[in-house]
Amino acid sequence: FATEIAVLRVFREQGPHIDARAMAMFLNWGFSGGGQTALRGVERILPGEIVEIGPDLSLKRSRVLGDVIPVSETVTDFLLASNKFDDLFDNTVHASAKNASCAGLLLSGGLDSALICSALANERVAPIHTVSIGYDFTRERDELDEARRIATRFQTQHTELRLSCDALCRRLAYVVWQTDELAEDPASLPTSLLAEAFPDGATIFTGEGA
Numbered sequence: 001f002a003t004e005i006a007v008l009r010v011f012r013e014q015g016p017h018i019d020a021r022a023m024a025m026f027l028n029w030g031f032s033g034g035g036q037t038a039l040r041g042v043e044r045i046l047p048g049e050i051v052e053i054g055p056d057l058s059l060k061r062s063r064v065l066g067d068v069i070p071v072s073e074t075v076t077d078f079l080l081a082s083n084k085f086d087d088l089f090d091n092t093v094h095a096s097a098k099n100a101s102c103a104g105l106l107l108s109g110g111l112d113s114a115l116i117c118s119a120l121a122n123e124r125v126a127p128i129h130t131v132s133i134g135y136d137f138t139r140e141r142d143e144l145d146e147a148r149r150i151a152t153r154f155q156t157q158h159t160e161l162r163l164s165c166d167a168l169c170r171r172l173a174y175v176v177w178q179t180d181e182l183a184e185d186p187a188s189l190p191t192s193l194l195a196e197a198f199p200d201g202a203t204i205f206t207g208e209g210a
Contacts, residue, residue: 004180005042017041022182030184038182093119096203104129104198105156105205106191109146112207120205121154130156131197133190137165159197163190 002008019040022032035043045051052060093116097103103120107113107130120128132147144160151158168189175192179185191206198204 004177005037005039006180008039008042026182026184032182044181089115090119090122093205094123096205097123097125100125100203102127102129102199102202103205104131104195104202106130106194106207107132107147107150107156107158108207109143109148109150110207113147113205114150114207116205116207117150117154117156128154128156129159129198129202131159131161131194133194134160134162135164136162161194161197163193167193 017040019036019038022036022038025032026038032038035046037044046063048064050062050064052062054060097120103125105113105117105120105128107117109132117128117130130147130151132144132151134142134144148158148160171189171193175189178192179188195204
């Protein structure tokens with residue numbers, strides 16, 4: 001067991017071998033999901049998974065999924081699907097925020113993070129810290145104005161960061177090391193810098209992939 005894949009190389013007699021299925025998934029989708037990593041014979045612990053190691057080094061794996069609403073039917077009616085989504089979304093935010101002393105949100109100005117910001121405001125999580133990012137070398141994909149309007153609407157404690165090209169380049173080695181996996185995710189670079197802007201102990205929310 002190790003927290004980084006690179007450490008496991010010390011304990012393997014032979015060099016690492018690429019897992020063909022994980023590599024094919026990465027080439028198709030930009031990431032490899034599930035329990036299989038890019039290295040053959042090396043599995044990742046999934047979110048919400050517990051691994052118990054017995055005295056004989058046997059492994060017992062179980063999942064703790066929290067308050068999950070089972071989906072047992074196919075919904076084709078838009079209004080019904082919308083209502084079911086609202087319930088699932090609200091319950092998920094509530095379960096994540098109910099014990100939070102404060103909430104941090106990566107606020108892009110887009111729909112996903114705006115919905116989460118609205119839900120956190122409804123949960124009356126105080127304070128809500130929002131952080132948004134821009135760049136001093138380009139205005140492309142700059143959503144600081146939109147994020148500021150959302151933060152003002154929900155009265156969050158808002159911080160804006162403008163990153164330089166040099167700051168992103170200096171962060172690259174850190175992100176590669178921390179990711180420790182095949183992942184084609186350009187957002188991971190600025191996201192890693194944004195996360196450090198939140199106060200210690202904050203429960204962090206993001207609309208990424210919502």
